[in-house]
Amino acid sequence: MLNWSSDEEVDEMVEEEVDNIVEEIQYQCTHIEDPPLPVFRRVHINRDREGGHLRLWNDYFSENPTYNQILNGVPYFKQRRDATGRLGLSALQKCTTAIRMLVYGCAADPVDEYLRLAETTAHKCLEQFVDGVITLFGDEYLRRPTAEDLQRLLNIGEHRGFPGMVGCIDCMP
Numbered sequence: 141m142l143n144w145s146s147d148e149e150v151d152e153m154v155e156e157e158v159d160n161i162v163e164e165i166q167y168q169c170t171h172i173e174d175p176p177l178p179v180f181r182r183v184h185i186n187r188d189r190e191g192g193h194l195r196l197w198n199d200y201f202s203e204n205p206t207y208n209q210i211l212n213g214v215p216y217f218k219q220r221r222d223a224t225g226r227l228g229l230s231a232l233q234k235c236t237t238a239i240r241m242l243v244y245g246c247a248a249d250p251v252d253e254y255l256r257l258a259e260t261t262a263h264k265c266l267e268q269f270v271d272g273v274i275t276l277f278g279d280e281y282l283r284r285p286t287a288e289d290l291q292r293l294l295n296i297g298e299h300r301g302f303p304g305m306v307g308c309i310d311c312m313p
């Protein structure tokens with residue numbers, strides 16, 4: 141049986157034992173080897189972003205665009221000067237406004253923050269863009285489908301598991 145002479149001795153012994161335990165735990169924690177992390181290698185695909193931008197610019201917004209139907213076919217998209225001689229909105233701003241509103245389904249406010257044009261102007265850009273698409277491309281792309289078009293669409297639908305469906309999600313005529 142142990143014989144303790146004072147509480148101080150007991151406190152000292154307990155403190156020493158606790159210190160030893162803590163040191164042992166610290167030693168074990170610092171000498172554990174972490175397993176190596178797996179190395180993931182990403183495959184780099186050169187998408188030629190700069191070339192994509194250049195093609196987009198040349199096709200739609202350069203001095204002589206490849207696809208200039210909207211810019212040249214709709215007078216609204218020409219950049220003009222106002223009564224004070226200051227340049228108005230560029231064709232790029234107007235077309236981008238309409239395209240962003242169509243693509244994102246957003247109101248005019250978000251494009252105002254980015255492209256700096258008023259809500260009414262954004263709506264006008266959208267209207268002019270849509271009217272221009274209908275006028276310029278309606279006969280070719282917005283026409284009623286021919287019998288051959290319908291058969292081709294039915295074949296595609298059947299191949300994809302939607303027999304009898306032509307452009308409607310509930311398969312109703």
